[in-house]
């Protein structure tokens with residue numbers, strides 16, 4: 001399998017929300033339709049970082065966005081989080097189109113759609129305590145919370161940082177990488193979001209902690225009915241953690257489907273390359289498989305109606321589209 005072969009296959013351009021494997025979990029919350037981002041570079045050049053990306057996020061479901069470095073994963077998350085302005089396409093939250101031109105509605109949207117970064121060190125301010133990091137969003141997003149301290153304790157307990165009192169006065173440098181990442185999750189949860197965009201949440205953590213962290217995320221999305229976007233390089237973890245897998249290449253989604261199908265029977269040459277070149281070196285996949293989250297996911301998959309199609313209807317199948325080239329990139 002060559003990279004040229006990957007280039008030769010047509011991209012998937014499925015419509016959002018149609019027969020996604022994730023739809024069996026709950027209602028559609030966030031939908032991206034024809035999302036695109038062009039970055040203007042020097043000398044009049046344009047980088048099409050994201051092109052015609054459509055998918056849905058569903059309450060209580062995990063959708064994994066998988067692809068190599070530079071494929072556009074974080075840009076998709078930033079477009080959804082309102083941190084970057086989209087060049088093309090529409091985003092709807094609970095059926096309502098999202099206006100990116102600021103205002104109160106956009107601020108409300110941004111609190112509903114929380115983004116957690118890969119680097120928990122970079123996202124926490126070193127001069128502030130954990131308590132400070134969490135009390136600010138509590139005051140902002142939970143005005144009805146009479147006792148801010150109590151609300152902060154509840155958040156810490158939600159991310160399994162207990163006893164909470166041991167953590168509130170600590171500074172980021174006094175925490176382990178995993179603990180910092182949990183504080184980042186707690187801060188995002190303070191807004192009581194419907195959607196959590198987790199951008200490579202475990203890739204900077206020790207292998208031994210990754211399983212714990214994914215299990216925590218799995219637990220949170222179940223208990224809080226979060227619509228979760230899980231961004232990762234690691235297609236093996238996506239297999240066991242996600243309901244649906246979207247494979248990104250050169251700014252486009254080139255393959256999508258139920259996690260088990262995409263990872264076990266990849267149709268697109270690029271997905272095949274991704275799996276061949278990342279044979280689960282950390283063995284995370286097999287650990288996850290034997291873990292609780294896999295058991296839960298397995299039960300849910302078994303209960304899923306047979307309509308959970310491999311590719312959205314109306315989308316060109318990567319198989320049927322073989323031989324066509326994606327539009328050329330101007331990067």
Ligand SMILES: Nc1ncnc2c1ncn2[C@@H]1O[C@H](COP(=O)(O)OP(=O)(O)OP(=O)(O)O)[C@@H](O)[C@H]1O
Pocket residue numbers: 039047049067068069070071072073074075076
């Ligand atoms: N603000 C920006 N200005 C110009 N180009 C950008 C900007 N942000 C991202 N890019 C480019 O867009 C492309 C996609 O970047 P993005 O960060 O979304 O990739 P990624 O899939 O998240 O990669 P990684 O796995 O390394 O995090 C890359 O070529 C990147 O250099």
Ligand SMILES: [Mg+2]
Pocket residue numbers: 073074075199
């Ligand atoms: Mg990224």
